[in-house]
Amino acid sequence: MPSVREERIETDLLIIGGGIAGAFAAIKAREAGCERVTLVSKGKLGRDSISSFAAGAFTMIFPEDDRGELIRLWGLSEAYGAGLYDEALLNVWINDNYDRILEMDRWGVEWEKTPDGKFERKVGRFAKMVGWFHGSQMMQAMAKKVRASGVRIIGHTMVTDLLTENGQPESRVTGALGFDVRTGAFRVFKAKATVLAAGGCGLKSRFSSHRFQTGEAIAMAFRAGATLGRFETGERIHTTAAHFDTHGLIFFVVQGGRFVNALGEPFMEAYDSELKDFASMSSVSAASAFEVRAGRGPIYLDLTGFTPETVRKLKKVIPHVAMILERAGVLVEEKIVKKVEWAPAFYATIGTGGGAITNTQCETTLPGLYACGDAMSRPPHFAALPGASVSGARAGRFAAAYVAGADEAKIREGQVKRVREFALAPLARGDGVDPDHITLGLHEALLPYEVTIISRGDRIQKAIDEVTRIQEEELPRIYALDPHGLRVANETRSMVLVSELYLKSRLLREESREGCLREDFPYTDNVDWLKWSMLKQDDGKIKLWTEEIGADHYQYKPKREKYLCPMFAAATKRGVPWG
């Protein structure tokens, strides 16, 4: 076991996470005059976030867009949660979006533009208007801007817990503790304020770029006593190839790719006559699951209709994807030779969904703690990258203002020792249960479609029981042999907690809507369920409750009605049993 060194770092503002949200927070805090800004992330800044692997689609709202129409789409339409929305956050999201795009453009992010230099905007998945940046170049430009802004960057460091002023949960957050994932050296951060920007958790399921997204910020906010919420809502499922990893779905569908069942029938139109193959990933997953249940699985993405011209375009626009298809034996020379088996990929907290509850200034319920991007609780309309940009910028700006008026930060050595021992325990143990075994256990509990896609109370409860068993029997025995293993063990601990928060929130919501179908409660219930789920740690346990979204005060009010969720109605029409 390597010796455990410790380094102390004092700063004004600590930012945990280096994706687009953390980058915006750092840049904006410096702009707002915050002297010492430190950004800590798990790998190399610019390469260690989901943002670094984003394919390029970015929802664009132009100042001339009709505001009422945007709110009707994002706030009220079926695809975005049928009225379960947050008016204040949606307004911020609409207002700030274009300014962030202009800034990214100024900082060197390359966008697709028209010959006269305007942003090129097209219809993307679920009726969004999207512009395009050039994949990994985006985060490289953002990282460059962070460095040029005079931010202290500490990479290859996994933060595991927050530190508080009185050493106990629910007091002012004054720092954090983490360790170097290569050397094992511990780093203790003391900060006047902290921004959480590392909340994404993909549960190491399908999707190549999500295996380092394990929800640390969610876990540390929970343990520090912050209020969290909205874990069960939003687009909780993405989709990808079943046996290898690819992206480029928007390109595929725009160019004529179709989801088909085992009989070769396209089926999306039957489930969503308006959006069809452009429907949300939650809808595609649910429709696929119903087809499988009816004995018409597996599901494929059929690209065999691509002409040589389309293939040439694919090679030009997303060469990386073309290369993957070639190596997977799908693309041979200029021809797609077989259909691609397709399957859902679970997104525990990525893009939309669970995180720390904040106001529009990104303040959490704990003084000195801000959250943005996947670390904040997001309503279904809060699209991933633009939402992270908008919230990251706000978190940086308002945290800088807090720092300007804040007292010196104090940390308690007793707490430092405690959280350090907690993080280090798997290495100190050096023997026991393999983290991969636990991850597979989580997959077996959560990934079956009847748990996370077309759900039912008894099946959710069974998954909760399994996660509880893992927590009691396996997690206390998780081991690591070196700092790398310690990283994996701590990632696994975060994922187990996020799984529990997700499942318990899912069980709480007794109705059905986009991304959250319940066979035992198949009605979309805008009479009783225009509510957010909330939770926090209470005496070592999870306390859950709901709060009204306050729709009666909204300018655009959802209709107070209860109706059979359209996805179930479509399943009935397709002859798929459910109940």
Place this chain on the structure above:
Amino acid sequence: MGIRRIDYALCTGCGRCVDLCPMDVIRLDPDGKKPVIKYLRDCMSCFACEEECPENAIFVTPDREKRIPLPW
């Protein structure tokens, strides 16, 4: 499965892949001269190392290193 080859005839030992791998799969060997595939089971086939290698010395397959249960 995952990263399959580092061609040492081409590799100059610049360490770029070691620095950027988000899963820390690649490390410099104890001599500090050349990268080695140290934690293959954590490779997620993201292709970052292959894409950024200035010498085109790395080859990755899209096949998953680990079994992930299908939802059906």
